[in-house]
Every structure is written in C-alpha cells, then in structure tokens.
Amino acid sequence: MPKVVDEQMREATRRRIIHEAAGEFARLGFDQANINTIAELAGIGKGTIYLYFENKRELFLAMLRSISQSQMASIRAALAPDGTLQQRLERLFRAFVHLAEQESDSFNVYMSALYGVNRAFQDEATKLLRDYVAVIALMVEESQVRGEITTQKSETTALMILSLTESYVLSARVLGRSEQAITQEASIVARMILHGIRTS
Template identity: 30%
Template sequence: MDDPKKLKRQKIIEIAAKEFAEKGYDAANINEIAALSGIGKGSIYLYFKTKKELFLATMETVVEKFNEISDAVMDLDCSLMDKLKLCLESLLKFDENYIPFVILWSRYQLQNHPDFQDEVFEIFKDLRQPFCEILKEGTKQGIFKTPYPEAAGYLILSMVYTLIPNLQPKNLSLDLPVDEKIEFLINFVLNGLGCNKN
C-alpha cells in the first residue's frame, strides 16, 4: 500500500505545478496550493519548509516525469526512426494532467527563464535528451547526415515546442491534428538531415 504522506506530497506538487505554471513563482499563492490540496496552510510546511523548496521539488518532478517518458521509449527494442516517432507522439499526445509540468519544462528547457536559475540548472542536468541521443546514434550509423547531431536534436525539440498548443499564444498556434504534426516533423527530419532510408 502506498504511503499516505507520500501520496499527499505528490498531490501538493501536482497542485503547485498548476499554480506555478499559471502564475509564475512570485504570484503563486501557498494558501491556494494548500487549500486545493485539502490541507491547511500550516500543514503544507510539514511537507515543504518553504515556497522555494516546494518550487524546486516541483521542478525535480518535471525532470522525473520527462525522464520516465524518455526511458520508456529509449529502452524499447526498435529502430531509431520508430523511437523518434514515439518521442514525438509522447510530447504531442501527453495527458492533460501533464500540461503544467510541460509549461514549467519549457520555461527552462526552451525559454531559459526559470526562477532560481542556478538551482534549477542543477536539477535539469539529469534531464534526458532523447532527440539528441537518437540523432547522435543515427549519425554514427549513417542514418542521418549532419556534423551537428546534438544541435539537430535540440532543433527538433524546439520545433515540437512550437507545435504544442498549450505553450503558444492562440494567434500562433497551428491548428493541425496531432498525427499530421508528427508526420510533418518526421518528413522534416527525413528531408532536412538527408536520411538514409535503406
């Protein structure tokens, strides 16, 4: 049976992720997080000593969640192109509950605008970069042609970012079905990196 305190801690982090994603660190309200978590303000400090500690725990959870997704795909016994497609699907078809974590991830990963940058940098050192891994290995195998596989991996990641509606202003969001977005990105990789399909 799961530890009730651990479950409550996880619930607090999930509520906090939504609050931090919507309002940012400074405007996030610890009383609101406590109330939505079903505990009193004083009780939240039994789990996290400060608001900053709660924020950093939330960022650690961001890394854990993204690494779980990456590990599940990268540990599969399939081709690199299949892994690429699965990574794209996992980012573009994420569960709605992941949205706050995706927003927080994007602030660091792609916008370079987190609160407590030094501490968050240390946390994000453990974030797995599957697109970079796929491009590096694919270049070694002669599947992709690029002298800069890591940069190409980050370029793919930034393209995915532009196709996630929750991360874009409504006037910039491309209203395409998810499967078409994935096909577009796969074709971009195939054509842009001189992919050897044989």
C-alpha cells in the same frame, strides 16, 4: 512499527502537495500562486506545507524536479530503440504533443520556468533541457552506428531535433491549433528533420 506506514503517508502527502502546487503554479505563476490555496487543495493546514518544504521557492523547485522526472520518462519511452529513426522521431513528436495537451499544467510550469527570469528556476528547467538533448543525442549516435545517418556532431543534431519538435508543438498550441491537427503533422515534421539531418 507504524514507521513504514507513516513514511508512506508522508510521501503521499508530499505528492499531493506537489500535484496541487503544479496546478496552482501553472494557473497563476510563481508570484501569484498562493500557499494557502495549495494547502487547502491538498487538504492540509497552511503550516503543514512547511513541514514538507522549506519555503515557497523550494516547493516550486521540488515540483519542477518532479515534473522533469515524469517528462523524461515519457521521452525515454518514446525514444526506445524500436523501429526506424523516422518512427522514433514521430514518436518523439507525438510524445511532446501529448505532454503539452494532457500534462499542460506541467508543461506550462516547465516552459515558464525555462523562459522566466528566476535564475534558480531557469537552472532547474535547464537541467531537463540538457537531459532531453542528451537522450536524443544518444539516439542519434545509435542511428549512426546502425548506418541510418552519417553525422559528426550528435549534440548539435539533437538540439536541432529537440528545437524543431518542442517549439513546433508550442508555437502551434500558442497559435491555437488543435491537438489532432498538430499530431497529424508528426510524419511531415519527422521526415523533414530526417532529411535535414542527412543533408547537413
């Protein structure tokens, strides 16, 4: 029964489509991206894409979900309960820098979905944002338990942490700073966050 192999093939093709779609969407945006180009890059026929995804919109959403999973994995790893809160915050910061630079396609797609105007895309991107906040809030609560900080509203704190981290990275990139220059500020930013948290 070649079923398993077929299933693997199908999954591989699906992944290839999503990968190329991410590049195309990141490069051109949803409207300007061309289904035909994506098919060519993925090495399949134009019509074949529709055997994997209902339409362009669904392809975009599937790609967005794929990106979300991948990014969440990175963030979870960064927030592993090793070391002090300061260290975990630094790792979080560096994880974002890394994502923004090494996975820039994904990052761009995610950001444009989040701040774009298509409600469906925004909703999907928001899910990831919620997950970010949730997993950071968890870390905050752990730190409370450990006595590293004393706080009440873990979610507000998490939101602050995420905002400062993510948007600092983004703004710095948009303003043209190098990855290296930004990475070097990990310690400063983390310390600043920490003090901010402890004071409020």
